[in-house]
Amino acid sequence: MGCKRFACAVCALVMVLASLPFFGCSSSAPEQKPSISVGVAIYNGDDTFISNMMQSLTEIATKYEQDTGIRVYVNLTDAQENQTNQNKQIDRFVSMNYDVLCVNLVDRTDASYTIDRAMDADIPVVFFNREPVQEDLQKWDRVYYVGTDPAENGRLEGQIVVDAYRADPARFDKNGDGIVQYIIIEGEIRHQDAMIRTEVSVQTLKDAGIELEKLDGGIASWVRSQAAALSDQYFEKYGDQIELIICNNDDMALGVIDTVERRGLSFNNIVGIDGTPAGLAAVEQGKMLGTVVIDYAAQAKLIFDLASALAVDGDPGAVTTIGADRTVRAPMYVVKADFIP
């Protein structure tokens, strides 16, 4: 829903780019660009985290216009989880000579199409959220990636559970066997964040000396309703044996909470990642242990700062620190329920 509203706001911002004065600009153009055009391609507008981030991006673009006097034309396209759609959207941006592309790939292993088109047209690219492989990122020195460090996401998520466990081990050991029986609910199978978050969050518990037993686990592709359905099966099958549910993101944690509430259970040993407004509200209401806030507004700011610097031919290194791996890592922090120290 957020994204549909956002898309309308963007429509209002987007002009017929071909008729803009800077298109095909001649050598008599003033040194300071009067406007910049930013083509933004997202993998799926129904994704809560991405749609929140895009909302922030438009607000940041508006503020930039006010601060600099440079007009910003943001055109947002939604691939609806189809890489072929996204490739066509990229072709269109390139054919209209956009100043910079910001791309949230559908398939993170399929970045070369975008990079090759962009290189031919000399249009810089800022990938975000779905990290291309290093081989692709190293193809051209005008390609960047903005995202969080998924290992740190997982470590912080695991640490929320460690803190809660240390404060009250009994909360995680209903059957008194000294072992935490857990379930893991994962994001998309090929998404780097899902794989790494899962591995590191579980390892963080093990490293803290917590004995674990995995009861079950499955993929809900970041989606609340899928996690609700999956956790319903798990509660049906394992009932009270479940002592902890680790989710790769907040929307899936919220799906588990939907099931808990529908079944009338009192279970809140649930953790997530993202810090979406709904996720934070659930933590505040004590419906889950905590979340790792991937500050989407801060991430949108990094994406925009980098993109606008590239678009006005600025030095991207002046606006943020770019690693040798061509990535920029966005900050994150933890929010825990108030019963956890």
Ligand code: BGC
């Ligand atoms: C977020 C998920 C989101 C996914 C989209 C992840 O980093 O945590 O909520 O669905 O990115 O690619």
